Amino acid sequence: EAAVTQSPRNKVAVTGGKVTLSCNQTNNHNNMYWYRQDTGHGLRLIHYSYGAGSTEKGDIPDGYKASRPSQENFSLILELATPSQTSVYFCASGEPGTNTGQLYFGEGSKLTVL
Amino acid sequence: GEKVEQHESTLSVREGDSAVINCTYTDTASSYFPWYKQEAGKSLHFVIDIRSNVDRKQSQRLTVLLDKKAKRFSLHITATQPEDSAIYFCAASNSGTYQRFGTGTKLQVVP
Numbered sequence: 001e002a003a004v005t006q007s008p009r010n011k012v013a014v015t016g017g018k019v020t021l022s023c024n025q026t027n028n029h030n031n032m033y034w035y036r037q038d039t040g041h042g043l044r045l046i047h048y049s050y051g052a053g054s055t056e057k058g059d060i061p062d063g064y065k066a067s068r069p070s071q072e073n074f075s076l077i078l079e080l081a082t083p084s085q086t087s088v089y090f091c092a093s094g095e096p097g098t099n100t101g102q103l104y105f106g107e108g109s110k111l112t113v114l
Numbered sequence: 115g116e117k118v119e120q121h122e123s124t125l126s127v128r129e130g131d132s133a134v135i136n137c138t139y140t141d142t143a144s145s146y147f148p149w150y151k152q153e154a155g156k157s158l159h160f161v162i163d164i165r166s167n168v169d170r171k172q173s174q175r176l177t178v179l180l181d182k183k184a185k186r187f188s189l190h191i192t193a194t195q196p197e198d199s200a201i202y203f204c205a206a207s208n209s210g211t212y213q214r215f216g217t218g219t220k221l222q223v224v225p
Contacts, residue, residue, distance in 0.1 A: 031212075041217060043203065090158065096213075101148065103148070103158075104160075
């Protein structure tokens, strides 16, 4: 079974603080993604990666950085957190263009910025 | 860029009836259309998908229909059960690009 794990699962941060959300996958997928889920918006893509060393901007990258140091790990970094970044963040991995193009999601990280 | 719209934000059906959730997309180059299910307080998991080379795909009680002309696709659930209650997300992508999601439809199956 494909596995994507995220940490932390819950985080409370202060405005202006730095937050790092981590994601690890054991699927050996090249592609990894960070989405945020907000009521009324569904899931929106923040950053994604095609493999180690690669990061690409998604639809809403402002205020976020990403890092992919290895095939297995993909981090989302909020250098200066703001209350508007309060959300649930999902990491996913997948191999688009293959027979099984589905994404495998982590459990989610709930971030509250006060 | 691609925009995926999910028309029903909530849907309530009686147990045993059928449910239909509709989505539209804007990018004519989109070729992959997956559906995901999110149970309360949990993550998303894949349920069924369809590619643009077919217009219908069935997996047990789930059927996806694709109308490329209208840029519309739909998820049909037959003989609904309480465990079908969840939020369902449609998504669309061009080959090799990332998936864009609809806003989700909360399905309630009422006994």
